Amino acid sequence: MRCGTRLCFRKPNSIQRTLAFLIAAYALYLPANLLPITVTRSIFGTQEDTILSGVAYLWNSGSWAIALVVFVASVVVPLFKLFSLTLLVISVQRRWHWEPLRRMKLYRFIETIGRWSMLDVYVVTILVALVQVQSLAAISPGSGVLAFAAVVVLSMLATMAFEPRLIWDSLDNPLPKEFAP
Amino acid sequence: MEHDRALLMTDVGGLTICPECDLLVQEPASAEASSFTLLCPRCSALLRRRNRNSLENSLALVFAALVLLLAGNAFPIVGLDIQGQRIETTVVGAAASLWQEGLRPVAVLVLLTTTFLPLLELGTLLWMVLPLRLGRRPPGFVRLFCVLRLAHPWAMVEVFILGVLVALVKLAHLADVLPGAAAWCFGGLMLLLATLSIVVEPRDLWQRWEEARP
Numbered sequence: 001m002r003c004g005t006r007l008c009f010r011k012p013n014s015i016q017r018t019l020a021f022l023i024a025a026y027a028l029y030l031p032a033n034l035l036p037i038t039v040t041r042s043i044f045g046t047q048e049d050t051i052l053s054g055v056a057y058l059w060n061s062g063s064w065a066i067a068l069v070v071f072v073a074s075v076v077v078p079l080f081k082l083f084s085l086t087l088l089v090i091s092v093q094r095r096w097h098w099e100p101l102r103r104m105k106l107y108r109f110i111e112t113i114g115r116w117s118m119l120d121v122y123v124v125t126i127l128v129a130l131v132q133v134q135s136l137a138a139i140s141p142g143s144g145v146l147a148f149a150a151v152v153v154l155s156m157l158a159t160m161a162f163e164p165r166l167i168w169d170s171l172d173n174p175l176p177k178e179f180a181p
Numbered sequence: 182m183e184h185d186r187a188l189l190m191t192d193v194g195g196l197t198i199c200p201e202c203d204l205l206v207q208e209p210a211s212a213e214a215s216s217f218t219l220l221c222p223r224c225s226a227l228l229r230r231r232n233r234n235s236l237e238n239s240l241a242l243v244f245a246a247l248v249l250l251l252a253g254n255a256f257p258i259v260g261l262d263i264q265g266q267r268i269e270t271t272v273v274g275a276a277a278s279l280w281q282e283g284l285r286p287v288a289v290l291v292l293l294t295t296t297f298l299p300l301l302e303l304g305t306l307l308w309m310v311l312p313l314r315l316g317r318r319p320p321g322f323v324r325l326f327c328v329l330r331l332a333h334p335w336a337m338v339e340v341f342i343l344g345v346l347v348a349l350v351k352l353a354h355l356a357d358v359l360p361g362a363a364a365w366c367f368g369g370l371m372l373l374l375a376t377l378s379i380v381v382e383p384r385d386l387w388q389r390w391e392e393a394r395p
Binding site (some may be wrong): 001054057058061065068070071073092100104111115118119120121122123125126127128129130131132137140141145146149150153156160164165167168 | 200202203204206223224225231258260261268270274275276277278279282284285286288290291294295334335337340341343344345346347348350351352355
């Protein structure tokens with residue numbers, strides 16, 4: 001009304017758009033984890049690192065706290081987000097009555113944690129910018145970064161496209177008669 | 182003007198619609214107190230919060246955050262010391278090296294989320310809050326509100342800081358790492374932005390806008 005955004009009270013085509021972004025994110029998830037995110041060229045040879053091998057490297061070198069942070073941010077959070085959003089979309093489409101408050105909290109939770117997956121993208125950015133000593137070692141980004149950044153952005157878009165009010169709809173308007181048991 | 186009156190009338194009724202679950206909520210009579218928080222009884226979404234001096238506080242925070250953001254981009258964020266040879270990089274420099282490596286979308290994404298969008302958010306807030314504090318209506322208020330809402334989730338200064346820390350740990354085995362001045366600036370900026378998001382209350386801004394001279 002006043003702020004010009006209320007003309008459409010709800011996000012239009014929420015379920016379709018959420019699903020579209022979700023499917024795109026799922027499709028890119030495998031390449032994001034299988035393709036190397038950094039390629040290190042040094043006098044000892046060339047080494048390609050994926051997200052998981054980067055975590056393993058941190059773990060083995062003793063910084064297990066940092067390894068845990070990176071693992072949570074770039075493996076647990078994206079997966080958790082994709083699965084919970086899928087669950088939410090299904091629950092809304094099937095008009096479940098189950099625990100609306102808990103589903104609402106789940107939605108808010110994935111909205112807050114989603115941004116932390118960008119962590120690895122920033123790490124790679126800084127590694128690439130700093131380690132350019134030609135004689136010793138040079139790190140260049142792998143194509144995995146592109147896929148991973150795309151997964152993060154797409155899953156954030158999917159979360160934004162989802163309309164949490166749909167969770168409450170099945171409570172306000174019970175099923176139409178022909179579908180009632 | 183027509184809509185303004187309509188909205189004022191719904192305000193008189195003391196009813197609010199929860200923005201997350203569409204429940205109609207009766208605002209309590211104590212809503213005119215100077216400082217309070219109102220939550221949706223069904224889904225516990227934040228409906229309304231009012232702090233004393235919210236405009237003054239947000240102005241101070243915006244100015245401080247702008248200084249830190251500019252300084253954070255002017256100084257190197259991390260440095261490496263390899264056998265006496267010193268390498269440093271700024272945020273823009275780091276994004277530029279990604280660009281040169283052919284990952285242009287990622288370079289743009291990094292620059293957007295760490296520099297441009299926080300700058301846009303702070304600039305927009307300044308543009309909106311400063312005239313309101315002086316009792317005037319800022320031009321383009323309505324559109325800027327949408328800009329603010331769209332930009333907010335994409336400004337990721339706090340994630341960037343963690344990324345810098347992780348990169349430092351990874352490089353610590355390779356060479357001496359030196360956190361640059363910008364790292365501290367971004368750290369401070371993270372805290373200021375977090376405070377700012379608590380202090381700025383959209384409904385207060387709208388109310389001031391209505392009271393202000395057109």
